[in-house]
Amino acid sequence: MKLHCEVEVVSRHLPALGFRNRGKSVRAVLSLCQHSPRSPPRPWAGGSRAGPHPACLLISTLKDKRGTRYEQLKKNIEQFFTKFMDEGKATIRLKEPPVDICAISSSLRSFLSAVRLAHRGCDIQAPLSPLTPAKTSEFDKFKTKMVITSKKDYPVSKNFPYYLEHLQTSYCGLVRVDMRIFCLKNLKKLDLSHNHIKKLPPAIGDLIHLQELNLNDNHLESFSVALCQSTLQKSLRSLDLSKNKIKALPVQFCQLQELTDLNLDDNELIRFPFKIGQLTNLRFLSAARNKLPFLPSEFKNLSLEYLDLFGNTFEQPKVLPVIMLQTPLTLLESSARTILYNRIPYGSHIIPFHLCQDLDTAKTCVCGRFCLSCFIQGTTTMNLHSVAHTVVLVDNMGGTEAPVISYFCSLSCYVSSCDMLK
Template identity: 85%
Template structure:
């Protein structure tokens, strides 16, 4: 039985001697072994740790020799085995989580002196080919090179499969828990599985030149909220992004060029870490009011169908306010938690898409809507011209929760 992972063996005597461990694991093959003999019964199993520099490996007795297992992060491919003799901690990382669980179970049996259910290895040096599984980067740019009969190396951190004719995301990719960069550009993918959100370390996702028509709300609620920093959705067929998209607050680089976008998410201003935004050649008629809250280094909105600001405002004031309007404003103003387990789902959607007045208050269905222009240099250091006429201004919508707010802010609409 073997396990491929990174290993660091730490002596517990080091702190007493005033020394520190290296703090870095090495790629290794762990084997559960027995030394075979024709004349004697099978010997107890032991752990053999082999590295590329030491293929014969180092042996550690297991029978009644394991002091403790540390498995809090086993689902992330990490665990530590503390031995009694020698007094060392064997720290494992970047392992396949299911393989790691099975290997630890076998080690527990060996520690108790029980028979291991799975076959154990014989004491032979590990071959160099065993270490090929530690590949961290794989680039596939043609259909003929795409692996059909064997899995991707579990240790991959960067995977690119472009020009392979993929119509869906290969589920084998979603088992690569160490992935930090996934490039699926130039394929025919129409839909993203929600399980992409299970890639807890994913920082860059490239879906350029596919057939996507939407971006899943489930992905916006996934662990991508804390990990995803770069997203390329260029050259697809996306008309709108869900309002929940703005929960991906670690995003720094967002590319939406050459889609069919007719609007940005209304709460795009919540992307506080966004620095590079490109949405050229779409069908945007105007920008949402929260666009003013962005702080960008680079902005490209060239080739959109921006409309001229309307002279007359759209008035939808209600007097008196409905119970729904008053309740919604109270919930949002006081930041009262809500969800579909508390109130109907359609009310959650209304709250998610509530407008924000220029005064900072919220409004649902009672408001005045006005359109003006903004110079894009007010939100970005570098701005690509929005048209061939040399302009850097674009129409933006503003909302007013009352007639008083509209009158007090009327200068901004001139």
């Protein structure tokens, strides 16, 4: 019976001798073994020789595959510490030698049950492992990085190592995201570049530690709202969606507020999310070679270190504004403005879902107030150096200016800001 876990063996003699334990766990294979008559004799961890027993503990690491054997289990366990069992943590305290075996694993419960039986001298129903050195392949589960760059190397018959933190599967011809990836709860970096993926499953949002996601050179046409509202809001730092077929990102995309790096090069973008200014941590933004005709007004709220908008189809600012004012305001418009201005909480459990969508997509006036369908829309230009330290030229003529759409909630707001639109 074997348990792949992280183990720290703490000697209770060290503090009395004035030494400190190192306090660092190692990845190991913890085995409950059957003592074999054929096994060569080996010194007991307590320093003396003990007779054969039905079961013993063996802790093997990658550096010491033969492992350390704790033969005496029957009536030799002083205490089990299982207060944090639900978190996958437990400690076995032996009487002789005086050590604490601290283990971390999601499968501790059944293993500890078998150890308890060995302590009581009862028969153990589960099969015991042979008392042999661990194999190198047994430590593959502890790998934290795996890079696959060809279809022939892609694992089909076996799972990915459970402890992976960095997984790259490029040039593998994938048309969908492998569902086995969603079991990798420690994953921090996922690289699925250079494949044929058309759609992202919502389950990617269950990777609670994911910080970097690379989807470069695929066939994506959208980035779903479900992903924008998942745990990626708190974890995702870097996102590469370049060389896809994305035409627009949902307004909820701006809820990924931990983003620092965003690459949207070589897509078919016709607009940015108009609340892009909410990405306050964004520092590197590249959206070259798209079809952007203008930038949203909240683009002015960004504070970037690097910006690349080369090769977009920016239009010349329109001289005349688009007027969609209505007097008096409709009840829907007036209520929505009041809710947003006073930051009154709302949700689909309070008001109809379509009204929530209207509130989520409300436009922000230059005065800081909000409007839904009653506004004036004007176009101006902005120098991109006002939002970024380093700016790649917008075109081959050396320009660094781009058109920006602005909204005004009333005629007075428009008149007071008309100098800005000249």
